[in-house]
Amino acid sequence: MPEHAGSRTCVIALDVGGTSMKGALLDRTMRPLATLRSSTPRRQGHEATVDAITWLLRDLAGAAVGIGVEPVAAGIVVPGIVDEPTQRAVHSVNLGWYDLPLAAVLTDATGLPVRIGHDVRAGGTAESRLGAARGFDDALFVAIGTGISAALLVEGRPLRACGYAGEIGHLTVAPGAEQCACGMRGCLEAVASARAIAAVYAARSGHEVEGAEEVAALVARADPVACRVWERAVEALAEAFAACAAVLAPEVIVVGGGLSQAGGLLIDPLRIALDRRLSCHRRPKLVRAALGEQAGCLGAGLLGWEAADADPAAGRPVELVADPAGGAL
Numbered sequence: 001m002p003e004h005a006g007s008r009t010c011v012i013a014l015d016v017g018g019t020s021m022k023g024a025l026l027d028r029t030m031r032p033l034a035t036l037r038s039s040t041p042r043r044q045g046h047e048a049t050v051d052a053i054t055w056l057l058r059d060l061a062g063a064a065v066g067i068g069v070e071p072v073a074a075g076i077v078v079p080g081i082v083d084e085p086t087q088r089a090v091h092s093v094n095l096g097w098y099d100l101p102l103a104a105v106l107t108d109a110t111g112l113p114v115r116i117g118h119d120v121r122a123g124g125t126a127e128s129r130l131g132a133a134r135g136f137d138d139a140l141f142v143a144i145g146t147g148i149s150a151a152l153l154v155e156g157r158p159l160r161a162c163g164y165a166g167e168i169g170h171l172t173v174a175p176g177a178e179q180c181a182c183g184m185r186g187c188l189e190a191v192a193s194a195r196a197i198a199a200v201y202a203a204r205s206g207h208e209v210e211g212a213e214e215v216a217a218l219v220a221r222a223d224p225v226a227c228r229v230w231e232r233a234v235e236a237l238a239e240a241f242a243a244c245a246a247v248l249a250p251e252v253i254v255v256g257g258g259l260s261q262a263g264g265l266l267i268d269p270l271r272i273a274l275d276r277r278l279s280c281h282r283r284p285k286l287v288r289a290a291l292g293e294q295a296g297c298l299g300a301g302l303l304g305w306e307a308a309d310a311d312p313a314a315g316r317p318v319e320l321v322a323d324p325a326g327g328a329l
């Protein structure tokens with residue numbers, strides 16, 4: 001048995017976001033042994049972000065040693081365009097890097113085998129192996145937060161297309177409507193992301209809100225402006241999901257990201273709006289993500305174990321023997 005296949009080993013999992021980084025030590029069963037959070041210093045340039053990632057990896061490695069566990073590899077997920085086969089972070093508007101050989105840079109800095117991945121694709125893989133998409137070969141995982149992005153599983157395989165697949169947020173659903181960050185108008189992301197819902201409500205009501213949670217609370221109290229903004233977002237999401245159903249025919253659509261915290265307030269009308277748009281299509285199940293905001297970090301952990309198993313000193317496949325949904329990252 002390889003040295004690091006025993007019970008006293010772990011991987012370091014890190015989910016790097018535009019504002020914060022969530023790190024964890026995960027054992028073979030994907031159980032969190034320790035967690036650590038830090039802010040992302042993105043305004044100081046991408047070198048500062050890479051340094052901060054390096055320090056967080058070192059802190060987590062130190063924490064592992066402190067509890068008597070050997071860290072054997074690291075998995076890191078980042079936003080933007082990520083080319084998994086070459087292990088390069090191709091581009092991130094938020095983090096400011098271009099064509100960065102991130103895995104190699106972090107391996108050099110830490111001495112650990114490192115595998116990088118795309119945050120939403122990794123979250124989709126986690127939902128597929130451990131969460132709401134488990135048991136399905138054709139699945140669409142949609143993360144609705146500040147932006148909207150999707151991970152696609154087609155006949156059991158993730159569809160990557162050099163990192164460009166899954167940009168569902170930039171499907172045009174309302175031609176000529178709100179300006180999107182990508183430069184176009186009427187993209188799904190500009191109408192139905194958590195940020196867009198809050199911005200559109202503020203523009204239409206004249207009242208600033210903290211975020212989409214506040215709009216959801218107003219919808220629950222039947223505020224007429226909030227209800228119209230919410231319904232418009234739901235219809236836009238249904239339009240995009242129906243296009244995906246026509247082209248990709250997923251068996252299940254898993255809705256994750258911050259907006260999925262709205263639960264039935266989002267999922268129930270979305271299910272009805274999607275159903276109305278389908279005829280001869282395969283009708284996907286529409287469900288809420290099971291792993292919540294842990295999905296990205298767990299996906300990073302799966303990448304970490306892949307890196308460990310690809311290491312010449314290792315060789316054992318990942319064994320998922322426990323449901324991590326009960327754990328707390």
Ligand SMILES: [Zn+2]
Binds near residue numbers: 169170181182183189
């Ligand atoms: Zn766009």
